[in-house]
Amino acid sequence: MRRSAWLVLLGVLAAACAVPLDPPPSGPPDGDEPPRRGGVLHEASGEDPRYLDPAKGYDTVSWGLEQMLFNTLVDYDAGTNIVPELAESWTLSPDGRHVSFTLRHDVVFSTGRPMTAADVKYSLERLLRPAIHSQGAEFFHGIEGAKDYIAGKTKEVRGIRAPALDRIEFDLTAVDPLFLHKLTMPFAAVVDREAAERFGDEDFTRHPVGSGAFVLEEWVYGQRLRLARNPRYFRAARPYLDAVEVTIGVSPQLAWLKYQRGEIDLAGIPSAEFQRVLADPRYRPLILSRTTLRTQYLGLDCEVAPFDRVPVRQAMNLAIDKRRLLELIDGQGVLATGILPPDMPGAAPVPGYPHDPPAARQRLAEAGLAAGFATTLWASRDEGSMRLAQSMQEDLRQIGVRLALKPVDFPALIEAVRHPGIVPLFLLGWEADFPDPSNFLTVLLHSRSRDTNNNTFYSNPEVDRILDEADPLLDPARRFALFHEAEVKIMQDAPWVPLFHPAGSAVRHPRVRDYELHPLRPSRVEGVWLAW
């Protein structure tokens, strides 16, 4: 026991080096005063936006800034409902293949030029041009004539018409229940045609001109970015802020320290500090948290032995203790029993698999693998993923599965999983592009998607048939019922071990008001104001 006493002494001495949690920046608490105009919001970013050209930039940093500079025809409200933005109203033809928008009359670009339907048409055709290399072009291939235009056969897209200055019409080759959702994406943002032509495809990203609440004032690459209020913005009295300043090259750790010193107004909470921050009453009113449309999952390559057998895949589902994984992310999320996040429209409870190691062992025995087997889990090498991976490694050890970990860089991981037969197991997450079940089920699990995002190479003709039937349906009730049926079947086949649906979280400076996290896209700041 004396030995252990020495150890405890060493441990306690080391523990005594702990630094108490610094307080957040302080100030008067939130009241019910009206929004105040003015002030500069300070933010930090690890890296520069890749592009400020909305046809190109779809990473979180770029997207967050693009939606300050540009607008789309329609947008989401605080949730996942579609609301008008540049469009005042729209109508859908009975056959679902023609959409017609009436545009607002008061929209001007930051250059002072009024926006017209011709700019909308130009922006979408620009996106489709092969020279732009937009990863978003494929979302609009369903517009009549888009493929001919891409192939260079026509000078314009037949299916995008601008019959009047305030009218824009789309003809689709087939019914597309997601078309409005696609128009909310940054790819469909309306750019100033004159500016885009003047600066060209390469330079527009440095000189972005749109109709958004802010204009780009300064971008010193690798250092800082400043966006100033657009005085011509069409929404009266918005934005409240004079400017937004983003300091670039700030790691999450440094951002946290800068936040505590009051140098930046918003920051993520480092995983190491999460428990203390949650328990601290000074921080509690400043924490922002929001469930998102994300699923973190373990993907099993259904073509690689032994995961080509359903009982083995089910055993993996039964073996993994998801509750503990959720604890490791500080409880910031909800357990996943199925594939769709619970906030996804159309999501219904799926039975899923309990944590039941004896049952898992039994499934392995059924598959003739009572002695277990060895396999490799590929995961991103960041600390968070490695913690989750080690926890699962330990769970699988309990049922005789010897799991080797292969930590790789994230870009290498998403490249490797696309090739059949290389990655038996992988840890990845998927974040919805649209609030629709097809964005998970069809995109990730239809056998047609095996060259793109179906990285488990799962293939079930019955599931394919249900998805094909559901995809074009406009009636939500029937559509969602079919997707649910497909999801239940997929979970029986178990190509995934769905782990959890992580929540987004951040802390704000007490002066920051009306800043909200969004389930689908980066937060918008035009309604944000500073109390002092």
Added chain:
Amino acid sequence: MPEAAPTGLGSRRRSRRLFAAGLVLVGALGLVALAAPWLTAYDPDAIVVATYRGPLAPGGGHPLGTDTLGRDVWARLAYGARTSLFVGGLAMAVSLAIGMTVGLVAGYFGGAIDAALMWLVDLVLTMPSLLLLIVLATIFPPSILTIPLVIGAIGWTTFARTVRGEVLSLRERDYVQAARALGASDGRIILRHLLPGVTPGAVVLAALGMSGAIVVDAGLSYLGLGVPLPTPSWGRMVSDAQTYIAVAPWLVVVPGVAIALAVIGFNLTGYGLIDLIGERRT
């Protein structure tokens, strides 16, 4: 930069005490490594907390607390000693084998062979070793065997140079000349007459090199290139916990202290041996 010749610990009494301290540290390290299963009730890889709510502070059933996954830190530290000693020991064995062979051959034969081998030594020395290590550790899939082999394959140059220098002087000694006059073969002279002469110096270097290898292993583990997870490794323990330094400093301090003690132990032992050999010679 020329390498300074290792020197001893100073006055005789002081040096004996420090040597003893070094032996105690190394002995303790060896004991912990050997007896790890009896020193702790926990499996180093097992998650032992029922509910994870951040790392547990030292005390209670966990003398050094639990880590960022809810594993027992003392268990990981004790088993980590095995990793450090194994990696350090194997790396040194590899370095010794290559270095002594090159040194003996170069020193004994001299001439073109010597020039060629010393050119090779210089070539290896000119390469930035950490970079080379990172490249090699990326090429060969990290395992408990490849890591020490890689460290050993880079660290042999000091041995080669020192042994060669020693051999240059030994081969002119009377007993070597006598052996040669009696018609002993080159192999016999090298193995029976030169090897015993250079061994004490090489052992000293090995003891000193051991601490170097432990640090290199810790460094590679810190960069995520060390032995694969979940094998406990002190360097990895430090790197995994670094963001927790304000919250749970024991996670960083404890393996950090362990690395420091191991390095001090091997260094004191090495320098003590130098004094000991010096005393015997004079």
